Amino acid sequence: MFWSTFGTLQIIASWADLKGISFFWQPVSGYAFGILTTLLSFFWFFATDSHVAPNPTARTGEQLVFSALGLLLAAAITFIISSIVKFRMTDDLAHYSDEHYNGISAFRKMTFFQAIKHQTRNKGRDN
Secondary structure, eight states, rough: HHHHHHHHHHHHHHHHTTTTSSSSSHHHHHHHHHHHHHHHHHHHHHHOOOOOOOOSGGGHHHHHHHHHHHHHHHHHHHHHHHHHTTTTSSSSOTSTTTTTSGGGGGGTTOOOOHHHHHHHHHHHHHH
């Protein structure tokens, strides 16, 4: 679940022009990495016998927990790596207004950690 989510997040970042969570400066590289990672994860999953359970209902809770952990870990690592790779994406966050870069659209111009910094800075101004 981790690798397929990891690759899918890069495909989505390239498609939606979310430069702040992409590892790459060019969308083509993001597509290539995402497609390759996702396809390799599916190949790895189906090439092994680990997906075949003798009693499928006995492991449902365990599978749910590990799938959720894989998804959360892939998102967290995506945010960390993209923030490290693109830490100089923008120098001045003060000129970004909240109405234009609220929610996921913030990732078009800033990384995850820059968005957190921007939000906490603006929260302090409101008080």
